[in-house]
Amino acid sequence: MKIIDGKIGWLLLLALAIAFPFFAAGNDYxxxxxxxxxxxxxxxxxLNLITGYTGQFNLAHSGFMAVGAYTVGILTVDHGWSFxxxxxxxxxxxxxxxxxxxxxxxxxKGHFFSIFTMCVGYIMYLLIEKWxxxxxxxxxxxxxxxxxxxxxxxxxxxxxxxxxxxxFLALSVWAMHRIANSLLGRTFMAIRxxxxxxxxxxxxxxxxxxxxxxxxxxxxxxAGGLYAGFVRFLGPGIASVEHTFDMTxxxxxxxxxxxxxPLLGSIGVPWLTQYLQFLQDYRFVVFGPxxxxxxxxxxxxxxxxxxxxxxxxxxxxATEAAAKQANTQTSxxxxxxxxxxxxxxxx
Amino acid sequence: xxxxxxxTKRFGxxxxxxxxxxxxxxxxxxxxxxxxxxxKTTFFNLISGAIPPTSGKIIFDGQDxxxxxxxxxxxxxxxxxxxxxxxxxxxxxxxxxxxxxxLRTQSGLMDVLLGTRRLKEEERICRVxxxxxxxxxGLSHVSHRVAGDISQxxxxxxxxxxxxxxxxxxLLLDExxxxxNPEETVGIAELIQKLVRxxxxxxxxxxKMDMIMNLADKIMVLNYGEKIAEGTPAEIRSNPIVIxxxxxxxxxxx
Amino acid sequence: MELILExxxxxxxxxxxxSLVALGLTLVYGIMHVPNFAHGAFYMVGAFAAxxxxxxxxxxxxxxxxxxxxxxxxxxxxxxxxxxxxLRHHEGLHHMIAAIGILLFLEASAQAMFGADFRRMQTPYAxxxxxxxxxxxxxxxxxxxxxxxxxxxxxxxxxxxxxxxxIIAMAQNRDGAALVGIDANRVAxxxxxxxxxxxxxxxxxxAPINLxxxxxxxxVITKAFVIIVLGGMGSVPGAILGGLIIGFAESFGAxxxxxxxxxxxxxxLLVVVLSLRPQGLFTTGAR
Numbered sequence: 025m026k027i028i029d030g031k032i033g034w035l036l037l038l039a040l041a042i043a044f045p046f047f048a049a050g051n052d053y054x055x056x057x058x059x060x061x062x063x064x065x066x067x068x069x070x071l072n073l074i075t076g077y078t079g080q081f082n083l084a085h086s087g088f089m090a091v092g093a094y095t096v097g098i099l100t101v102d103h104g105w106s107f108x109x110x111x112x113x114x115x116x117x118x119x120x121x122x123x124x125x126x127x128x129x130x131x132x133k134g135h136f137f138s139i140f141t142m143c144v145g146y147i148m149y150l151l152i153e154k155w156x157x158x159x160x161x162x163x164x165x166x167x168x169x170x171x172x173x174x175x176x177x178x179x180x181x182x183x184x185x186x187x188x189x190x191x192f193l194a195l196s197v198w199a200m201h202r203i204a205n206s207l208l209g210r211t212f213m214a215i216r217x218x219x220x221x222x223x224x225x226x227x228x229x230x231x232x233x234x235x236x237x238x239x240x241x242x243x244x245x246x247a248g249g250l251y252a253g254f255v256r257f258l259g260p261g262i263a264s265v266e267h268t269f270d271m272t273x274x275x276x277x278x279x280x281x282x283x284x285x286p287l288l289g290s291i292g293v294p295w296l297t298q299y300l301q302f303l304q305d306y307r308f309v310v311f312g313p314x315x316x317x318x319x320x321x322x323x324x325x326x327x328x329x330x331x332x333x334x335x336x337x338x339x340x341x342a343t344e345a346a347a348k349q350a351n352t353q354t355s356x357x358x359x360x361x362x363x364x365x366x367x368x369x370x371x
Numbered sequence: 372x373x374x375x376x377x378x379t380k381r382f383g384x385x386x387x388x389x390x391x392x393x394x395x396x397x398x399x400x401x402x403x404x405x406x407x408x409x410x411k412t413t414f415f416n417l418i419s420g421a422i423p424p425t426s427g428k429i430i431f432d433g434q435d436x437x438x439x440x441x442x443x444x445x446x447x448x449x450x451x452x453x454x455x456x457x458x459x460x461x462x463x464x465x466x467x468x469x470x471x472x473x474l475r476t477q478s479g480l481m482d483v484l485l486g487t488r489r490l491k492e493e494e495r496i497c498r499v500x501x502x503x504x505x506x507x508x509g510l511s512h513v514s515h516r517v518a519g520d521i522s523q524x525x526x527x528x529x530x531x532x533x534x535x536x537x538x539x540x541x542l543l544l545d546e547x548x549x550x551x552n553p554e555e556t557v558g559i560a561e562l563i564q565k566l567v568r569x570x571x572x573x574x575x576x577x578x579k580m581d582m583i584m585n586l587a588d589k590i591m592v593l594n595y596g597e598k599i600a601e602g603t604p605a606e607i608r609s610n611p612i613v614i615x616x617x618x619x620x621x622x623x624x625x
Numbered sequence: 626m627e628l629i630l631e632x633x634x635x636x637x638x639x640x641x642x643x644s645l646v647a648l649g650l651t652l653v654y655g656i657m658h659v660p661n662f663a664h665g666a667f668y669m670v671g672a673f674a675a676x677x678x679x680x681x682x683x684x685x686x687x688x689x690x691x692x693x694x695x696x697x698x699x700x701x702x703x704x705x706x707x708x709x710x711x712l713r714h715h716e717g718l719h720h721m722i723a724a725i726g727i728l729l730f731l732e733a734s735a736q737a738m739f740g741a742d743f744r745r746m747q748t749p750y751a752x753x754x755x756x757x758x759x760x761x762x763x764x765x766x767x768x769x770x771x772x773x774x775x776x777x778x779x780x781x782x783x784x785x786x787x788x789x790x791x792i793i794a795m796a797q798n799r800d801g802a803a804l805v806g807i808d809a810n811r812v813a814x815x816x817x818x819x820x821x822x823x824x825x826x827x828x829x830x831x832a833p834i835n836l837x838x839x840x841x842x843x844x845v846i847t848k849a850f851v852i853i854v855l856g857g858m859g860s861v862p863g864a865i866l867g868g869l870i871i872g873f874a875e876s877f878g879a880x881x882x883x884x885x886x887x888x889x890x891x892x893x894l895l896v897v898v899l900s901l902r903p904q905g906l907f908t909t910g911a912r
Contacts, residue, residue, distance in 0.1 A: 075718070128899075208483050221457050223421070226445035
């Protein structure tokens with residue numbers, strides 16, 4: 025099991041991902057499926073930050089992904105920007121909006137927060153659908169340019185697009201890994217455990233929650249921007265709450281509140297759907313009950329359950345080792361003690 | 372050390388705490404007792420900043436802290452435990468304690484993304500503090516156990532350790548011996564005395580009379596949100612008002 | 626003048642429907658303290674059930690409505706037993722996710738069985754009534770009458786019957802209710818069943834002037850949440866009052882401001898209110 029741990033494990037995954045197009049033997053369809061999965065993985069990792077690590081279930085997440093996507097779409101198609109500058113903004117526009125939404129919504133907790141964000145998500149969806157002057161409404165935005173090439177590489181072909189998306193996924197995972205394992209990540213997790221306890225430990229709830237929220241929607245916006253450059257057309261549907269439900273599914277299956285979980289879920293579940301191709305539109309007939317069963321019986325997902333098992337194992341081994349050490353020490357102490365007693369009786 | 376002046380808290384039509392004034396002395400063990408529903412936990416919530424008072428003043432170490440948030444109060448040196456401590460059950464005990472020292476650190480998002488030296492240093496310090504706190508409460512042997520697996524008494528000690536990791540001047544302990552058997556209660560009482568020996572001021576809410584009478588330097592009795600008595604254990608034990616309000620029914624058999 | 630009257634009646638119609646849906650939601654929240662995100666799907670199942678009972682089995686409108694009530698009550702009770710009851714000790718996040726699972730399952734099943742197309746439900750009250758110079762489609766009048774009659778019946782049930790009292794008792798204090806011998810399981814199932822019936826009736830009443838399609842519950846349920854948050858989670862009068870407020874706001878808003886953005890009104894109202902008063906309009910204590 026050591027092999028899967030730490031840096032080696034991650035590098036192994038990265039190597040597999042880099043090698044994937046060769047396994048796929050140039051099958052463009054597989055590349056597209058995988059790349060799309062990566063895009064949603066980035067957004068899901070973001071959702072995991074606010075929901076899994078900080079404990080607030082944000083149902084407007086896909087709305088923010090749409091904000092990022094439409095930032096790219098509107099700037100490139102309507103204002104002639106090239107892809108990269110527009111993309112650079114996508115995460116920040118989402119985070120900017122997230123600051124205000126977070127400030128208002130994060131004073132609420134639990135269900136209230138989720139209901140509130142569900143409404144915010146609906147507002148975003150309806151605005152995108154109705155505000156034709158800005159978003160082209162239901163017609164959507166078409167003809168978004170692919171990411172502009174450089175240094176002889178162009179991003180028109182599925183394979184290069186795959187690597188581009190993989191690059192950003194790797195970057196996102198690395199950043200999240202940094203955050204999750206740092207004092208900042210621990211702060212978020214303390215908030216998840218208990219608002220009151222975290223506050224009693226001197227943690228400023230609002231400041232940290234808003235930060236987590238902004239970070240999480242930055243990820244969503246970034247994913248949206250990639251989505252725009254990759255799929256090349258947008259409709260209001262990208263803002264639909266169904267995408268948030270999809271991402272919730274990925275998180276739950278993989279393991280909420282872990283780093284690997286959302287990643288595995290975002291890649292595994294779409295592929296599973298691929299195999300159950302006939303289910304495509306009706307995937308929730310299967311996934312709905314699956315979600316319920318998981319929540320009841322395996323709420324920590326694949327990765328979560330594995331980590332819990334591993335922690336128990338490690339703690340059991342550590343306890344046994346400590347007990348052994350204590351035994352040897354007491355027997356040694358016994359010898360020394362008797363020696364001292366002998367010595368002192370002569371003094 | 373902690374001066375309370377005319378503290379009052381009203382929730383709509385209900386007055387939970389009414390015009391309570393008291394001085395909690397430095398480096399002593401102060402106890403708050405009273406029948407259920409007397410307002411003890413509300414009082415704690417008020418002085419720890421978890422809820423804002425309707426009126427009155429709270430002065431800690433010479434500084435007016437009335438109306439400050441709980442995290443601000445914690446930064447000033449008042450640390451508080453709860454009746455149940457929410458831990459990350461799937462992580463180790465030590466892991467859970469690292470965040471305890473967070474309030475004394477400055478690292479932010481930039482430090483995390485850039486991997487600055489400040490972050491590394493602060494994380495090291497937090498880990499050291501966590502281990503120190505764990506050693507102090509006598510739980511070094513469980514530092515690598517999964518938090519979900521420890522006993523109730525160990526959990527209570529972990530709560531102490533968490534509060535200690537914040538480098539407090541004063542500890543507010545909410546039922547530190549709750550759900551713990553008599554033998555373990557003695558251990559908790561000894562731990563509290565150890566805290567005071569190391570310079571801490573303690574204020575606790577408890578229902579276990581034997582423990583309080585043997586432990587406390589000063590006791591405040593609340594009933595229906597009002598202070599009905601204040602004094603040493605001997606004084607409280609013989610105070611007729613207190614006996615009637617609270618100890619009466621318990622001492623009926625004695 | 627006539628126009629205003631028309632808008633008022635419109636507001637009453639919408640308000641009546643929204644109130645019925647919100648009532649079901651608030652009753653369940655009062656018992657479980659969990660928002661049932663699947664309630665919109667119950668509403669949708671009610672509409673489809675009524676639709677098919679009428680079109681395929683040729684049943685009378687009212688009989689079909691009653692049948693739909695039974696169907697949704699069954700679905701609701703099953704949800705309670707199979708999903709919410711096992712989760713009763715889990716954290717709130719799990720309840721929300723599980724409810725979403727039910728919602729997705731019901732919606733996808735409806736789509737699988739009936740397709741995503743919009744259907745029009747027939748009603749025997751397709752005519753128009755003229756009263757004192759005001760013309761009103763009969764169905765709308767029917768909605769107003771039926772909705773308020775049902776709310777009155779519910780109110781009487783909760784106040785005057787033992788079962789109703791036990792629901793209120795359990796909503797106020799679950800443990801206390803258990804101590805006096807109230808069977809929490811029975812009450813939970815009963816409450817869910819009632820919420821299902823309310824949703825089904827609301828759907829059957831409203832469907833003829835709207836359309837029937839698998840996603841029809843989504844917008845309605847989100848508005849119902851707005852209503853119970855504004856009116857107070859678990860409050861019956863709050864749900865009714867809130868429903869009316871939203872109904873009127875939408876009716877007048879659609880007419881005087883814009884039909885396109887009328888759906889946003891409810892959500893904007895929620896955002897504004899909760900931004901200013903995080904504890905809602907009618908709650909007394911802390912969040």
